[in-house]
Amino acid sequence: MAVKNIPYKIYLSEEEMPKAWYNVKAHMKVQHPPFVNPATQKPCSKDDLAPVFCDECIDQELNETDERIAIPQGILDFYRMFRPSPLVRAYYLEQLLDTPAEIYYKFEGNNTSGSHKLNSAAAQAYYAKQQGLTSITTETGAGQWGTALAMAASFYGLHLDVYMVKVSAEQKPYRREVIRTYGANVIPSPSDTTEAGRKILKEFPGTGGSLGCAISEAVEKAVSTPGCRYVLGSVLDHVLLHQSVIGLESKAALDKYGVTPDVVIGCVGGGSNFGGLIAPFMGEKLDGKNDIDFIGVEPASCPSMTRGKFVYDFCDSAKITPLAKMYTLGCGFMPSANHAGGLRYHGMSPVVSQLYHDGYLRAVSVEQTKVFEAAVMFAKCEGILPAPESAHAIRAAVDEALRCKREGKKKVILFGLTGTGYFDLAAYKQYNDGTMTDTIPTDADLAKGFATIPDCAVNRGLL
């Protein structure tokens, strides 16, 4: 589809910002199975979840019927500090690749958290405040999510405890410092502030911690502190809902110029940015109104969809959360230590998993040296240093554009550029020095991970 005079950057005006999120589940004929309480093997009720999550977030989590869920004015007031984000026509990348394809990217990195994470952080902090809570807790690994939530907690006036994987807190002191600057309390995990932390410290003195351990500490702190709840940055349906602003803005900007994407690409870790980017386009596809090729891109070193199993599994490695039916490598799977970027999650958003299982989207995996090759190419021609996570989507978009060139096809490609790589320069250094390597798990590695999937009633017949 040939369209003329498309600006390099398409900005919506503040009035054109979405006033409601898009709930793709309202269009799904097959819903993902419910969360299951591991003790009872029965679906989780609202009461099961209420001690951990904010009430409004649970309602959103369980909502399968409303296509639009209004964004409260108090959240729009926060969104306008960093939204609408630009949709960019990648003219320079197209030129460099000499492709007949049109490439667009939605850039979510122009805010101090450096990523799309702020979209859900704002919403969850707002709802916590509305519920009369005084504090929230979370865990963070690399720190993007921790930064986003610290900004939101500061804006709405909530105390925030961030359990930061100890080795990350030590390796990324500057990420930690941004979080502190926003007034949040950073606790290297494992810590002596929780039962879970003390137990691990006793068992493994000197350990650098893990995300699973940090989750355990954050959840324990939330359920044991009056007026406190736990907040999660990906995977869950309500997080994907909040991230649908990415897709809604992208669609509104493309609609303005009469452009319809043929391919929509996003990186996938827990699945929240991808789920949000594709939401309104996927809703149409589920209604038979388009035939867009949706591609989730995961690291070859953590291939949840391309090589995982579609079963019930714990959402965390400490096995304290409910069970979710999703594509998973097993809650005990750990990607190789040489894997630089994020997207290390063993599982996948249940919504994305169900859509993948039902054939509405594709998944591909890419190796990290190829990812960084695309990242550096992109930084040079489009002027933005991408986060390693985002560069997975760039890699797939570049591959798609090159395929268009080989086959002489003029497709419209849209991809999500979720964030910037300013705090990932140790990984860039590895790439620049030529010391970066790829590790693809062997079938034996995967088998070890699969062995950590619970063999329980809801998985009977699936394992």
Add this chain to the structure above:
Amino acid sequence: MAVKNIPYKIYLSEEEMPKAWYNVKAHMKVQHPPFVNPATQKPCSKDDLAPVFCDECIDQELNETDERIAIPQGILDFYRMFRPSPLVRAYYLEQLLDTPAEIYYKFEGNNTSGSHKLNSAAAQAYYAKQQGLTSITTETGAGQWGTALAMAASFYGLHLDVYMVKVSAEQKPYRREVIRTYGANVIPSPSDTTEAGRKILKEFPGTGGSLGCAISEAVEKAVSTPGCRYVLGSVLDHVLLHQSVIGLESKAALDKYGVTPDVVIGCVGGGSNFGGLIAPFMGEKLDGKNDIDFIGVEPASCPSMTRGKFVYDFCDSAKITPLAKMYTLGCGFMPSANHAGGLRYHGMSPVVSQLYHDGYLRAVSVEQTKVFEAAVMFAKCEGILPAPESAHAIRAAVDEALRCKREGKKKVILFGLTGTGYFDLAAYKQYNDGTMTDTIPTDADLAKGFATIPDCAVNRGLL
């Protein structure tokens, strides 16, 4: 002036981007005195400057008559990757301060260099390429300028050697890595690649280097390499000219909503962002068409205007450059080591100096703990973590808004938010830890600096 319905962020469209820079000198009744060759004590001719700088930049440097200088399409093509930048109405800051003032800021930090430096880097790299040069050199301290020039050199296909002060290269390995990612060659200075570097290494083995030494190396490399020129990121008239896009866009955005500033505030180090921000407003003031209060904000630890002398001085501490008539603390002045931000330059742009001398603008100095207090306040309420340099302007804007509150005056304040602080978190850590201190040079400290000002023919009667 009450204006309704102003959006939080005002974006110009790509068609509204300035097509020409604004040369404030065309409106100055008194031009700053010319650069002087220290050997002859005579004004520098174009031929004196040609071995060091690109021809087009020298023409722009010497142009005192044309108000508008067209921006070539090749530079506009680069500008559109990060321009127009947003003009933001600081509603949340106004609310927090409970001030009757309207506060606006022009945000130049939404690009990978993290600052306004890219405006001149793009222009200078373009002109170097047009002249048929194959490489350029520069020095960088903190690294913002080095990053910007690396991005521009990569875009236009030029080799770039960046002499980076050795202690900075070691303390800021990630800044260095961004520069490397864009394909530039980073050489910790002093190095054994130049005569000047080898001399200093022999004299002071193990030295961490200085900006003066890095300039010497970069200039020597440029004049001794065929097809190579040296590029500077501030101070000079042509750099201020390129930075006028900041002021032009700000004015266009404000004009759209019928807003006229009463006060325009910018931080000053070499003076390029401030000179660029005020340019079109100052042109009107020089023509008697407005009475805007222009305020340049400098660190109390490096008070070039508020406590300096208006004399001829070297532009660098190594005394290899031409002499410029400017406000200076003496080319040998070094701000105290506890000074965290940039703005460490001993002198000041000759254009800004002349305007200050003639009473068209004011200068104030602020202490760094007060600067960081304003920075953190701003980060929390406006959602952007500012560069320490930019936070000098925030401090002055906040003080001005609080004065409006005390005096019950409703002024319109515009300030320049030049960049982000993602690579300055060591300084934020100092502030957060409560270990940051202020140092104001004593008169004796200043006297030592003034003693390094050359006692020469052009300074006769001034010293």
